[in-house]
Amino acid sequence: MKKHNYxxxxxxxxxxxxxxxxxAILNFNNSGLSILEISxxxxxxxxxxxxxxxxxxxxxxLTGKGYQALFLAGGASLEFLMVPYNLMKENGKAAYLDSGTWASAAIKEAKFFGETVVVAxxxxxxxxxVPKGYEVPADANYFHCTSNNTIFGTQMKEFPNLDMPIVCDMSSDIFSRVLDFSKFDIIYAGAQKNMxxxxxxxxxIKEEILGKNGKTIPSMLDYAKHIKAESMYNTPPVFPVYASLLTxxxxxxxxxxxxxxxxxxxxATLLYTEIDRNPLFKGAAAVEDRSNMNATFLLNDEAHTPIFDALWKEAGISGLPGHRxxxxxxxxxxxxxxxxxxxxxxDxxxxLEKKVSKTRL
Amino acid sequence: MKKHNYxxxxxxxxxxxxxxxxxAILNFNNSGLSILEISxxxxxxxxxxxxxxxxxxxxxxLTGKGYQALFLAGGASLEFLMVPYNLMKENGKAAYLDSGTWASAAIKEAKFFGETVVVAxxxxxxxxxVPKGYEVPADANYFHCTSNNTIFGTQMKEFPNLDMPIVCDMSSDIFSRVLDFSKFDIIYAGAQKNMxxxxxxxxxIKEEILGKNGKTIPSMLDYAKHIKAESMYNTPPVFPVYASLLTxxxxxxxxxxxxxxxxxxxxATLLYTEIDRNPLFKGAAAVEDRSNMNATFLLNDEAHTPIFDALWKEAGISGLPGHRxxxxxxxxxxxxxxxxxxxxxxDxxxxLEKKVSKTRL
Structure with a gap:
């Protein structure tokens, strides 16, 4: 049976x-070698x-606009640390928007390095x-935000215009919607959603923002070193990079x-229309901030949980339970x-709606 | 033609x-899902x-001996940085054996964190x-060595007995030879050789050595956090871990x-015997330190290079050229x-020996 992987x-x-x-694992580029065994x-x-x-x-x-793309290892969580290491100045400060669990995790790491202002x-x-109407301190070294909040199902629709580098964690919605990506100075994203x-x-990375905080940075955390080595400062994660290229x-x-x-x-329209129409369900996130990537929704009556769970499992759906x-x-x-x-x-x-209304009759 | 991948x-x-x-990429554990798309x-x-x-x-x-195994991302080069972050004390010092390019890279990163003594x-x-007969300062926070030097083809046959944690980069010979692994307190190895x-x-990691340097450590660089999260502090590199398990x-x-x-x-005996027997070749590394993993050797007469290169390529051998x-x-x-x-x-x-001697006649 075909699986519907959510x-x-x-x-x-x-x-x-x-x-x-x-x-490619059995025979890469007809070389007689596996992608896993080549240098x-x-x-x-x-x-x-x-x-x-x-x-x-x-x-x-972003071609020809002064940007460099790197495929690093370590996960987006390592960027939580690399961003302040590369951008925060001695006795400087950074501004963060706290819109979810991952934003909050990024804030925690920035605090190791210096003053970290949570703007909202x-x-x-x-x-x-998603918090709105916040002010960003003009003397911040950079502003950090999270474009899509995977766990809560919210998504930033607007990004501020600022006279400082804007860093955005786009892990869960990169390559999914048209944006003016040149507004951002660093965009990072773990591959494991859309990539x-x-x-x-x-x-x-917009290359011109690097090398300005006057700090020596351990090699593996230094964006400039990775750029200079053309994303091969050390052995890259060969297979994940290859599968990302295919995607x-x-x-x-x-x-x-x-x-x-x-x-x-x-x-998204198809699903949210049903969430709003169906009297058994309600959306979890503010309507204006709803994510096109992750739709969070609840049953109005938890008593319907066992029958709904049985129905979607029977239909070959997997991965639907919400985050705790x-x-x-x-x-x-x-x-x-x-x-x-x-x-x-x-469907x-x-x-479920039909079955529930039948039970009621 | 079968490839011989060196x-x-x-x-x-x-x-x-x-x-x-x-x-598993097409259908993992008969789940109808790919190993690449599961949570x-x-x-x-x-x-x-x-x-x-x-x-x-x-x-x-090492089962039941107080050790924990982690499968992290980032490459062994990230460990060059994590080791001092986790083990070096405020105003402490670390001792390193410089036996090759990678040992030297580890030393460079340790210097970011404090006094780094190169013992030899x-x-x-x-x-x-491999340097021998060195002394390790008794007040070092740890001793770091590299068990096998991939580039130069040398391998440590003996490890010192010390009253301090011993850290060993075993990237290129882990799981290849019997050692008393309980001599070591941290062993790390990039997967891409034997694993x-x-x-x-x-x-x-021998768990008891952690948490003793009185430093706060950024989360992604903190071994204790990774251990507590059972190697899932963040999304791990799923496929590389799976392929490592299969190996x-x-x-x-x-x-x-x-x-x-x-x-x-x-x-190793088969190849080194031929290197020593064949008058056209010589080994590059000191005989007593020869690596069983990487045998480095040279032609005595560089004029034979084109014919030798043609011969091994014809035989389906790949990856034989030495490091620059x-x-x-x-x-x-x-x-x-x-x-x-x-x-x-x-063979x-x-x-080559036959062909060369024929040419001489």
Whole structure:
């Protein structure tokens, strides 16, 4: 039976990525060798890394605009630490928007390095919305925000205009919607949502902002060193980078971000319309901040939980339970999730409504 | 044609690892989902991580001896930084043995954190041997060494007995030979030689040595945090960990380290015997320090280079050129390289001798 994978990440990737990457494990580029056993310095893998870096910038519309793309290891959580290490000045300060669990984790790490101003937080409301109307101290070394809050199902629709570097954690919505990416000076994203399997992190950096905080930085945490080494300062995570390249190639063929944005909008509209229409359900996040990637929703009556859970499991749906901080359900609709899978979920929600109303008669 | 892969890392892995990991990309554990799209918190992947951690300790003979195994991201180069962050005290010092390029890179990172004493170095002799007869300052917070020097083809045969934590970078010879691993307090190794594909690093830690340097450590660099989170502090590199587990399972089935050590000794004996016998070649490293993993050797007469290069390429050998710091050739004979591949290389060396002597007549 076909599975409908709503996992919040690692998550569904295009079928052709699975097929091509499995093939490359048995015989990469018809070399008679596996992608897992070739040197990262081989001509074939250097070409993979170069293409992945160039294609990431191309898809974001950042080619020729002074940006560099890196595929690092360590996960986005390592960037929580690398960003202040590279940008925070001695006795400087950084400004952070606290819009969710991951934003909060980034704030915690920044505090190791210096004064960290939280310009606004929606924590008291269990992060059910994105804070707005905040002021950013003009003397901050940079401003950090999180574009999509995976756990709570909220997404930033507007980004501030500031006279300082803007750093954005786009782990869970990069490559999913059209934005003016040149507004940002550092964009980082763990691969395991819209870009590839777990094991690599894309970091896109406007090169001119580096080298200005007067600090010596340990080599592995120094963006400038990774740029100079063309993302091969040490052995990169070869397979995750390759599978990410395959995913970016799939997106490019599809028509890039404008094309996938239309599909993502259609999927989100389909599901949120049903959440709002169906009397058994309610959305968890503020309507104006709803994420097109992660839709969080709850049953109005928890007594319906066992029957709903049985129905979606029967339909081949997996990964739907919500994060423990929110409860209920979370439908993660990343780029590779087909709209057919959303229709299956919507059908199950309608089916539940019928079954419940029959019981009531 | 069958390839004989002598790559220095990433390198050859067992054929069954390629086959099983390709299968898991198409359908993992018969779940209908790819290993690339499942949650790292899923029951199936938690089982992978738990088994990989337990099996690593089991193979090293460290089960029940107060050790924890972690599969981290970032590469062994990140450990160059994590080790001093976790072990070096305020105004403390660390002792390092400089036996090669990677040892030297570890020393460079330690210097960010405090006084770093190099107890001995073979740099002046282009690292052609492992320094011996050194003294380690009794007040050092720890001693760091590199068990195998991939680039220069040397290997430590003896390790000092010290009243301080001993940290060893075993990236290029872990799981290859019988050692009393309980002599070490931290062992780390990038996966991409004897353990799996690039993208994860095994760190084995004697838990009692942690938490003693009185420093606050950024979360992602804190071994104690990773241990508490059972190696899932953040999303781990799922596929590299899975492929590493498959490699460790292969080794366990084979009979563990004692069994592979015999095979590795036989391979090394076969090749070094030919290097010493064949008048056209000479070894690059001091005989007593020769590595069983990476054999470095040179042609006595560089004029024979084109014909030798043509011969080994014709025989299906790849990855044989030496690192630019040594020149000549490097045959990396990691665990998964079959002795048949070594025989093919030896035959090519003998063939060269015949061809050269014929030309002379």
């Amino acid at each position: 996992s919040a990440g690692p998550c569904i990737l295009p079928q052709e990525v699975f097929e091509k990457s499995a093939e 990262h310095r081989s001509k074939d893998f250097v070409a993979v890394m170069d293409e992945a870096r160039a294609l990431a910038l191309d898809l974001l519309g 937080s929606s924590k008291e409301q269990n992060y059910n919305h 590839g399997p777990a094991g690599t992190t894309l970091v896109v 970016l190639q799939w997106l490019k063929k599809l028509g890039g971000i404008p094309a996938i944005e239309k599909i993502n909008n259609a999927k 901080s929110v409860g209920g359900y979370r439908a993660s609709m990343y780029n590779a999730l087909p709209i057919e899978s959303v229709q299956v979920l919507v 199950v929600m309608k089916d | 790559s220095a890392g990433p390198c050859i892995l067992p054929q069954e690892v390629f086959e099983k990991s390709a299968e 790292h918190r899923s029951k199936d992947f938690v089982a992978v991580m738990d088994e990989a951690r337990a099996l690593a300790l089991d193979l090293l003979g 170095s073979s740099k002046e002799q282009n690292y052609n041997h 799996g594909p690039a993208g994860t690093t095994l760190v084995v 460790l399972q292969w080794l366990k089935k084979l009979g563990g380290i004692p069994a592979i050590e015999k095979i590795n000794n036989a391979k 710091s040594v020149g000549g050739y490097r045959a990396s004979m990691y665990n998964a390289l079959p002795i048949e591949s070594v025989q093919v290389l030896v 090519v060396m003998k063939d």
